[in-house]
Amino acid sequence: NAGVTQTPKxxxxxxxxxxxxxxxxxxNHEYMSWYRQDPGMGLRLxxxxxxxGITDQGEVPNGYNVSRxxxxxxxxxxxxxAPSQTSVYFCASRERRLLYYEQYFGPGTRLTVT
Amino acid sequence: xxxxxxLGSHVSVSEGALVLLRCNYSSSVPPYLFWxxxxxNQGLQLLLKYTTGATLVKGINGFEAEFKKSxxxxxxxxxxxxxxxxxxxFCAVSEAKDWSGAxxxxxxxxxxxxxxxxx
Numbered sequence: 722n723a724g725v726t727q728t729p730k731x732x733x734x735x736x737x738x739x740x741x742x743x744x745x746x747x748x749n750h751e752y753m754s755w756y757r758q759d760p761g762m763g764l765r766l767x768x769x770x771x772x773x774g775i776t777d778q779g780e781v782p783n784g785y786n787v788s789r790x791x792x793x794x795x796x797x798x799x800x801x802x803a804p805s806q807t808s809v810y811f812c813a814s815r816e817r818r819l820l821y822y823e824q825y826f827g828p829g830t831r832l833t834v835t
Numbered sequence: 836x837x838x839x840x841x842l843g844s845h846v847s848v849s850e851g852a853l854v855l856l857r858c859n860y861s862s863s864v865p866p867y868l869f870w871x872x873x874x875x876n877q878g879l880q881l882l883l884k885y886t887t888g889a890t891l892v893k894g895i896n897g898f899e900a901e902f903k904k905s906x907x908x909x910x911x912x913x914x915x916x917x918x919x920x921x922x923x924x925f926c927a928v929s930e931a932k933d934w935s936g937a938x939x940x941x942x943x944x945x946x947x948x949x950x951x952x953x954x
Contacts, residue, residue, distance in 0.1 A: 823884075826878035
């Protein structure tokens with residue numbers, strides 16, 4: 722299994738541009754989520770999904786959209802990039818919504834918005 | 836809402852010395868508690884977790900943590916630090932959020948503690 726994969730690894734955007742961060746998992750996990758990591762802030766939940774066709778907002782959803790058309794893929798869309806969205810983005814998945822299942826993280830996407 | 840406080844954003848220890856990383860949580864219900872490790876330029880990896888049962892939890896790489904309800908703490912320890920333990924460590928607590936009545940459990944992370952190991 723490849724686990725959780727994310728592309729791209731690095732991205733530089735100009736203010737106002739849009740882009741999609743890709744996330745895929747090959748473990749048939751029901752639950753997937755997106756976090757952003759900023760220095761001194763830990764990880765903050767952006768959006769999550771408990772199954773194909775079902776998504777919900779996390780702690781910091783503004784400026785981001787998600788959809789879940791398949792079990793495997795959970796892309797994160799930045800609608801109009803802002804410098805405040807400069808961060809490292811992690812996708813994660815776990816087998817079920819209940820937390821005693823281990824959560825697996827992807828390697829991250831480092832995004833810079835100028 | 837549940838929250839996590841990690842005391843000390845940076846901790847330095849000598850190789851071979853005890854590692855102690857502190858985590859306190861707030862929760863109105865019995866929590867699930869986790870420690871994750873992040874090596875440079877990598878994603879997070881689960882070290883150990885407490886759900887129910889034995890309060891002393893053993894994890895990978897010789898780490899362990901003890902759940903103390905009376906102190907609302909879940910401190911991470913390792914008897915003897917190795918150079919390879921240098922990383923950032925995150926404590927996390929579960930947070931139940933209802934979605935269509937089915938329940939969906941989220942992780943709330945602390946701000947992290949960067950561990951340096953001095954040769």
